[in-house]
Amino acid sequence: MAFETWQPGMILTEARLASISPTWQDWTPTWSTSTGANTPSLGNATVTARYAVAGTLVSFRLEIAFGSMTNFGGGGASDNWRFSLPVNAAASQLVAGFGEAQDTATGGTPSSARVPLRVRLENTSTLSLETMGGSTGAAGGYAATSAGLIDAVTPWTWANGDMLRVHGQYEAAA
Incomplete structure (x- = not known):
């Protein structure tokens, strides 16, 4: 059932409650690039x-x-990563959430480098990830890092064990 705002006289039904009650479920994101080439x-x-x-x-x-066995694509800084959304969005959105990237090559958890990320909706069906500043280093310090949208070499050259963690919210398409 599609969402419909409450109106005077509406009756509470099981279907109506299901349409407004969030139920967490899995989705399988498709990983692509901004150009469609060098697909990871x-x-x-x-x-x-x-x-x-x-x-x-x-x-x-x-x-x-x-x-x-992860292939990070070969597009470099000109071919930004994109992930499909679970539900199409109503519109693109500059900020739809936040998260972090973690580079385990710098010593492993908990001493690995981490970079804050902003989630962007590039269009109504995909998100991209943008670095938001420097990284925390192995000694707990703050170091400069490559800035921009995430790709095979930003904010570092990705490798086995590295991680992405993001969360966010957006308005679904009608």
């Missing part, structure tokens, strides 16, 4: 992708631990 693949990555819809509000969580 998850391989044996561990992916947790969950979302819930309440009315027209979509809440989501995406966590990826990249594996030894």
Whole structure:
């Protein structure tokens, strides 16, 4: 049932409650690039992708631990990563959530480098990830890092064990 705002005289039914009660469920994101070339693949990555819809509000969580068979694509800084949304959005959105990227090559958890991320809806069907500042280093310091949209070499050259963790919300398409 599509979401419909409450109107005077409406009757509470099981279907009506289901349409406004969020239920978390899995989704399988498609990983692509801004140009459509140099397509990456998850391989044996561990992916947790969950979302819930309440009315027209979509809440989501995406966590990826990249594996030894992950192909990060070869597009470099000119071919930004994109992930499909679980439900089409009403419009593109500059800020739809936040998260972090983690580079385990710098010493492993908990001493690995982490970079804050902003989730952007590039269009109504995909999200991209943008760095928001420097990284925390192995010694707990704050260091400069590559800025911009995430790709195969930003904010670092990705490798087995590196992670992405993001969450956010957006308005679903009608």
